[in-house]
Amino acid sequence: MNKTHNTQKAKKYGMVIDLDKCTGCGACMVACMAENNVPFKKDETNKLDSITWMHLYKLTNGKAFPETEICYLPRPCMHCEGAHGHPPCVSVCPATATDYDHGTGIVSQIYTRCFGCRYCMGACPYHARYFNWWDPVWPEGMKEYLSPNVSPRMRGVVEKCSFCFHRYQLAMDKAYHEGRKELEEHEYQSSCTQACPAGAITFGDLNNPDHQVHKIARPDNEHGGKPSATNVFRLLERLGTNPKVYYMSSREWVRRLGDNYLPHEKTGEIALGKQKGHH
Amino acid sequence: MDSALLPKGVKRCSFPQFSIGILIVGAVLLWGVYAMLLCWFKGLNQTGMNDSYGFALWIWADLAVIALGGGAFFTGLLKYIIGKDELKNIINFAVVIGFICYSSALLILAIDVGQPLRSWFIFWHVNVHSMLAEVAFCLSIYFSVLAIEFVPLLLENRKLDEVPFFHNLAHNMHEVMAVFAATGAFLSCFHQGSLGGVAGVLFGRPFAFREHLLVWPWTFFLFTWSAAAYGPCFTILLTKITEGITRKKLVKDNVVDLLAKISGWMIASYMVAKLIDTWYWATVTAPSRGLTFMQFYSDGNGLYTLWIIVAELVVGGILPALILTNKTLRANKSMLLLAVILACIGVCINRWVMVLQVMAHPVLPFEEWFAYMPSWQEVATTILPVAYGVILASLAYRYLPVFPQERELNPVNG
Amino acid sequence: MKLDRRNFLTLGGSLVAGGVVGTTLSPLPWKLMDDSAIWTQNWPWTPVPPDGAASFNHSICTLCPGKCGITVKKVESRAIKIEGRKDFPVNQGGICILGLAGLQLLYGPTRIETPLLKTAGGGFKKISWDEAVSLLAKKLEELRSSGKPESVAALTGSDTGVTAALIKRFLFAYGSPNFISEQTFKDTYKIALKKMQALQGEVVFDIENADYVLSLGSGIIEGWDSPVKMIKANSALKTKKAFLCQVEPRLSMTAAKADKWLPVIPGTETDLVWGILHVILNQALYNKEFVAENTTGIERLSQLAQPYTLEKVSAATGIKSSDILSVATQFAKAAKPIAVCGKGQGSTPESMGHIMAVHALNALMGSVNREGGVIALNPASYISWTNPEQDETGKNGFGKERVDGAGKGNYPDTPFLANRFISAINGQGKSPVEALLVSGSNPLYSFTDTAAVKKAFEKIPFIVSFSSFMDETAKVATLILPSHTNLERFEDVSLCLGSGKSVIGLSTPVVEPKFDTRHTGDAVILLAKKLGGSVANAFSWESFEACLTETLGDKWESLKESGFLENPESLIAAGTRIDFSVVAEPKSMAPEGDAASYPLILIPYDSLRLAHMAVGSPPFLLKTVEDTVLKKNDILVEINPQTASKLNLSEKKYAMLKTPKGAVRVKIHLFEGIMPGVIAMARGLGHTAYDDYLSGKGVNFNELIGPMEDPISGLDVSYGIRATLTNA
Numbered sequence A: 001m002n003k004t005h006n007t008q009k010a011k012k013y014g015m016v017i018d019l020d021k022c023t024g025c026g027a028c029m030v031a032c033m034a035e036n037n038v039p040f041k042k043d044e045t046n047k048l049d050s051i052t053w054m055h056l057y058k059l060t061n062g063k064a065f066p067e068t069e070i071c072y073l074p075r076p077c078m079h080c081e082g083a084h085g086h087p088p089c090v091s092v093c094p095a096t097a098t099d100y101d102h103g104t105g106i107v108s109q110i111y112t113r114c115f116g117c118r119y120c121m122g123a124c125p126y127h128a129r130y131f132n133w134w135d136p137v138w139p140e141g142m143k144e145y146l147s148p149n150v151s152p153r154m155r156g157v158v159e160k161c162s163f164c165f166h167r168y169q170l171a172m173d174k175a176y177h178e179g180r181k182e183l184e185e186h187e188y189q190s191s192c193t194q195a196c197p198a199g200a201i202t203f204g205d206l207n208n209p210d211h212q213v214h215k216i217a218r219p220d221n222e223h224g225g226k227p228s229a230t231n232v233f234r235l236l237e238r239l240g241t242n243p244k245v246y247y248m249s250s251r252e253w254v255r256r257l258g259d260n261y262l263p264h265e266k267t268g269e270i271a272l273g274k275q276k277g278h279h
Numbered sequence B: 001m002d003s004a005l006l007p008k009g010v011k012r013c014s015f016p017q018f019s020i021g022i023l024i025v026g027a028v029l030l031w032g033v034y035a036m037l038l039c040w041f042k043g044l045n046q047t048g049m050n051d052s053y054g055f056a057l058w059i060w061a062d063l064a065v066i067a068l069g070g071g072a073f074f075t076g077l078l079k080y081i082i083g084k085d086e087l088k089n090i091i092n093f094a095v096v097i098g099f100i101c102y103s104s105a106l107l108i109l110a111i112d113v114g115q116p117l118r119s120w121f122i123f124w125h126v127n128v129h130s131m132l133a134e135v136a137f138c139l140s141i142y143f144s145v146l147a148i149e150f151v152p153l154l155l156e157n158r159k160l161d162e163v164p165f166f167h168n169l170a171h172n173m174h175e176v177m178a179v180f181a182a183t184g185a186f187l188s189c190f191h192q193g194s195l196g197g198v199a200g201v202l203f204g205r206p207f208a209f210r211e212h213l214l215v216w217p218w219t220f221f222l223f224t225w226s227a228a229a230y231g232p233c234f235t236i237l238l239t240k241i242t243e244g245i246t247r248k249k250l251v252k253d254n255v256v257d258l259l260a261k262i263s264g265w266m267i268a269s270y271m272v273a274k275l276i277d278t279w280y281w282a283t284v285t286a287p288s289r290g291l292t293f294m295q296f297y298s299d300g301n302g303l304y305t306l307w308i309i310v311a312e313l314v315v316g317g318i319l320p321a322l323i324l325t326n327k328t329l330r331a332n333k334s335m336l337l338l339a340v341i342l343a344c345i346g347v348c349i350n351r352w353v354m355v356l357q358v359m360a361h362p363v364l365p366f367e368e369w370f371a372y373m374p375s376w377q378e379v380a381t382t383i384l385p386v387a388y389g390v391i392l393a394s395l396a397y398r399y400l401p402v403f404p405q406e407r408e409l410n411p412v413n414g
Numbered sequence C: 001m002k003l004d005r006r007n008f009l010t011l012g013g014s015l016v017a018g019g020v021v022g023t024t025l026s027p028l029p030w031k032l033m034d035d036s037a038i039w040t041q042n043w044p045w046t047p048v049p050p051d052g053a054a055s056f057n058h059s060i061c062t063l064c065p066g067k068c069g070i071t072v073k074k075v076e077s078r079a080i081k082i083e084g085r086k087d088f089p090v091n092q093g094g095i096c097i098l099g100l101a102g103l104q105l106l107y108g109p110t111r112i113e114t115p116l117l118k119t120a121g122g123g124f125k126k127i128s129w130d131e132a133v134s135l136l137a138k139k140l141e142e143l144r145s146s147g148k149p150e151s152v153a154a155l156t157g158s159d160t161g162v163t164a165a166l167i168k169r170f171l172f173a174y175g176s177p178n179f180i181s182e183q184t185f186k187d188t189y190k191i192a193l194k195k196m197q198a199l200q201g202e203v204v205f206d207i208e209n210a211d212y213v214l215s216l217g218s219g220i221i222e223g224w225d226s227p228v229k230m231i232k233a234n235s236a237l238k239t240k241k242a243f244l245c246q247v248e249p250r251l252s253m254t255a256a257k258a259d260k261w262l263p264v265i266p267g268t269e270t271d272l273v274w275g276i277l278h279v280i281l282n283q284a285l286y287n288k289e290f291v292a293e294n295t296t297g298i299e300r301l302s303q304l305a306q307p308y309t310l311e312k313v314s315a316a317t318g319i320k321s322s323d324i325l326s327v328a329t330q331f332a333k334a335a336k337p338i339a340v341c342g343k344g345q346g347s348t349p350e351s352m353g354h355i356m357a358v359h360a361l362n363a364l365m366g367s368v369n370r371e372g373g374v375i376a377l378n379p380a381s382y383i384s385w386t387n388p389e390q391d392e393t394g395k396n397g398f399g400k401e402r403v404d405g406a407g408k409g410n411y412p413d414t415p416f417l418a419n420r421f422i423s424a425i426n427g428q429g430k431s432p433v434e435a436l437l438v439s440g441s442n443p444l445y446s447f448t449d450t451a452a453v454k455k456a457f458e459k460i461p462f463i464v465s466f467s468s469f470m471d472e473t474a475k476v477a478t479l480i481l482p483s484h485t486n487l488e489r490f491e492d493v494s495l496c497l498g499s500g501k502s503v504i505g506l507s508t509p510v511v512e513p514k515f516d517t518r519h520t521g522d523a524v525i526l527l528a529k530k531l532g533g534s535v536a537n538a539f540s541w542e543s544f545e546a547c548l549t550e551t552l553g554d555k556w557e558s559l560k561e562s563g564f565l566e567n568p569e570s571l572i573a574a575g576t577r578i579d580f581s582v583v584a585e586p587k588s589m590a591p592e593g594d595a596a597s598y599p600l601i602l603i604p605y606d607s608l609r610l611a612h613m614a615v616g617s618p619p620f621l622l623k624t625v626e627d628t629v630l631k632k633n634d635i636l637v638e639i640n641p642q643t644a645s646k647l648n649l650s651e652k653k654y655a656m657l658k659t660p661k662g663a664v665r666v667k668i669h670l671f672e673g674i675m676p677g678v679i680a681m682a683r684g685l686g687h688t689a690y691d692d693y694l695s696g697k698g699v700n701f702n703e704l705i706g707p708m709e710d711p712i713s714g715l716d717v718s719y720g721i722r723a724t725l726t727n728a
Ligand SMILES: Nc1nc2c(c(=O)[nH]1)N[C@H]1C(S)=C(S)[C@@H](COP(=O)(O)OP(=O)(O)OC[C@H]3O[C@@H](n4cnc5c(=O)[nH]c(N)nc54)[C@H](O)[C@@H]3O)O[C@H]1N2
Pocket: A001, A002, A003, A004, A005, A006, A007
């Protein structure tokens, strides 16, 4: 998969989500479902078997009325880089059905190869992976809207957010046709980013200083991509997962919920975990 | 009716009586088979698993039977490699148990995956970084070794033994069995270890993750060690159960005592390593991930609280180790039985927490503990290998000279 | 060799063994293994969407009043994705959850495929359009010839646009004054403008450009007004660090995003506004220049505000005096403060007393008709038809009293009174309405006191639904003339933007009609032609499209081309001076029910993740609903843990919820973000129609609440109701 053509600098696609702007409206969730042929069932109230590549968590500060605060946190796949391209989920997959693409930084999922052992799900601390417990069934007529760019998944395999990789492919195809090898920032945007009415999601190449994501998060690539911008954080950063989804919030309690902290540790001031969880 | 097939010089229950027993267990087996077919044809929605519990009862059962089946490789190692010759009197039974456990494990895996018809992709598209790939390779190769180890015993069936070719084959195989035992022991060490590695490499799961030695996390070594330590207890337990059912003494006390003693010291040394591991994990590894020891034992649903670690380490570890390493206690039949039962429970709890507590503990600070309840289909498919094992062990006992000392210990008049 | 039993077994065994070995060594098992894996990768029941040429088609989403521009991606003839249109002035590329799920409505299983006629057994039978229109024409002809054309009424979701105008025109020519449209808080604000400054215009709240927003329960980011536009405005507030103060009893998303959340006892919001007016007037913090130049009657306002001391307001509202004082002063000190009202999504009217107080607050600060304030706009007035000729019957019928009594007597400024329409039908004797046409509205679900609405509909002998979907109202209709969905039809859209501009938009079909449906405009034209005479003469157009083309005149071509046009006459409408003396005397609008038998107050809450008006939520939306809102088929009611423990209620346990209007079984969800004594329930659940993805899930809030009439407008302004919760 790691088709890094040597004329091109490796990309590192990522996201920054502004939690101050996110309204919890759910548009990103549905933008993703509609883009990626995500199936649905008659009862989706068991959230542990409901496929939502983009999931919205409701965080609270745990305080009683009227000091209560809440904040929504959208969670796509973090497209973890781990150490040197070994995300928690990729190194465990026995059949190489999920892979880290060094050219884009995207963690892929090959549905036709996955045999459904679910080891990757156990490995992912973000619950970003979903199993197809059921055959996907669309009611009469509804198959009409399915997109040919993303294959519907069969029962018994794992799926997850792909950073809308097919959009990257379509954009690259177009660029190739036009004799270009590089994409403009706007040419490859994920469906959720594009839909978000609040403009809370920014998507782009974290390696490209001209891209908004880089400007907002200012990732320190020398130190596992740790954000150097204030109020920007990542989820469970210290586990060494090296996620490419960054969050920002002006509220400390929100930032503090982004990671596990010992009581004496200050928000944001933690050493990154040893990144040798693979072999 | 089947008297021609029975081993010479031993007494067996009547064929109708035997058949009724088998039919009863067979009914349980069929129930399991029905559940298995449901899982295959309707999919894993038949289970109580969910996206947070991708590994559950089956994987625990899998790890548990393999740990318990560890008696086979370890007894083999002791007999063929270390040269503890007395163990020849129990090795056959250990091999039968091992064969049952490993075939069960393979069967469970075949039900557990979402796309059983693609299981072989694990070999075809192998990812060498994956512990599960290592498991799959070692497990299937070791299963073949066990099958080979089983063959000579099979050939010793009275009727088969009458065929000269089979007789000679069995004899020759016995001669080279040391090679297989060695291979088996080596493979077994690896896959027991890689099963431990399955959890230990999960660096996104602080409850499971362990620091590494070379390319393997500590759990790799702990699993091998614990299987070697606890497996023989299971062999002893099953021997005692068989003796109870058949109301016969089948293995001499000195054989059992030797195995129990070795097992005791193995458990004792394993406990030292395990306690060091637990201490290091609790004081160094977990805090480096921002978590305190108690956070792992504060399940709001009440299951994963301190009792479980006490049950695993004290009741299921230190206690049996103390009993089994003490000559007097070990010689006491009830104490011995108590010790092997506690030991089997202890290792099962260890495998349970390394699978289920890993899934239950919320890693994201804003999540709650996850709960899981197996469906009847999962329970039935988990009991299925037990029923299958009972049937296979009964058949083996009835038709094969599994216990070489049986004739001597139970002389048949006339 | 003698073939005895033993040899036979040996031979058989060898053959089998040989066969097994042979097969294993042959390529067959490998081939079978591979084939079986490939088969699992191509299960015929897992669809493979056909590929083809892609195209992108602009249109406007009309699933809610937001009217966002959309771009629909198609592959050949199939629409596969709806996206926000980047250059559309309302949403600039953003889109809401419902708009995104629009294709599930278009291709969904609840579409009505052909005209349907109710059978004696209560089912439906498919009929042709010709039969359907003839049948309806015959019925209307009967009513007309028996001299009671006014017994025909039409109920619509909105009264703007050419389709609504065609229905109105039909009733005019036919002879009925009974055109009724649903009203939202914005319509009530319009009435306030008319009363206070003799202004007839559309109201726009320029949130984006304000620097202090005082929201009286408006779910600014939860679907209020034009949802996407408002979410964008909220992001703009965040970017420039403007202040948002949210007043409501529950920590809604808007409250959660606000800089200040002021929990208020439901029904006392107006007291708070008066408290703020009191502070501003007493301390003379208002914009003196503006007040002097543009208003009259400030003395009367001061007089009315006098009793609203901080202590009194604090006691009534449950808000600390210091908070009221600081909000009032901060509001007054802001450069561009704006006060907005319309609770939740603003889909229900507000009491006139409340709105006039809010408008007075805006007027005192000069936040009227200026950037960052309340702006009155001339809506685009492209429908310039002349009234058609009425025949004698038509004239007589049209001159009769409206069934709902709107527009005269006590309610001269209220155009429609849907609630009074229902109660009039439920009155003594025969229903005054003998035939009802329902378009763009689902009253059997979305009107309060569902049981009463149902009773009224049972009394109406002939109900015609123009719905595209089998909703609650369509289910009880005598005749269904299904309309195209929004993606299959033309629709004109008039938009008023916060920036003080108004825009005409054209929603264009992006796919061919999937079923044998017709545009409601076409159905009305067909019907008129069938009726003949003066009614037919009122409709010279061949079709709806022809009508629209002619109506839009020279704008048609460019609208078809670009989708929207700025309205050149969108200038801010001038009005007379704002007259504070007409501001209504404050009057308590406490929720229905007595506090002794119903100690709690139940309020609804809105979320973009559930549609609760004319369209039902498509499956994708249900997927995003949290399990603390709906679990299996049970709805969860939010309650403060403190209140719950007093009532001995616990998380996820069943409870009986009782209000003066009804009782239902619910589950409990403990939520710290709700005021003690208040309980809240999501709107948008409890459908009894549509498909299995929506039907039978949860409870319809409207079953539990009854209309509460505003004394000035006569409109139903109920929002909360008293309730009890007991263990069940
Ligand atoms: N990890 C991973 N590795 C892969 C693959 C994968 O999927 N994953 N795919 C494999 C496959 S299928 C392929 S085909 C290979 C492709 O691998 P390469 O053949 O290495 O492909 P390119 O990166 O396109 O590099 C071709 C080089 O030719 C140069 N070039 C372009 N035009 C001309 C020309 O007219 N003349 C000359 N002299 N040079 C020119 C380009 O600048 C570039 O440096 O990669 C293979 N390697």
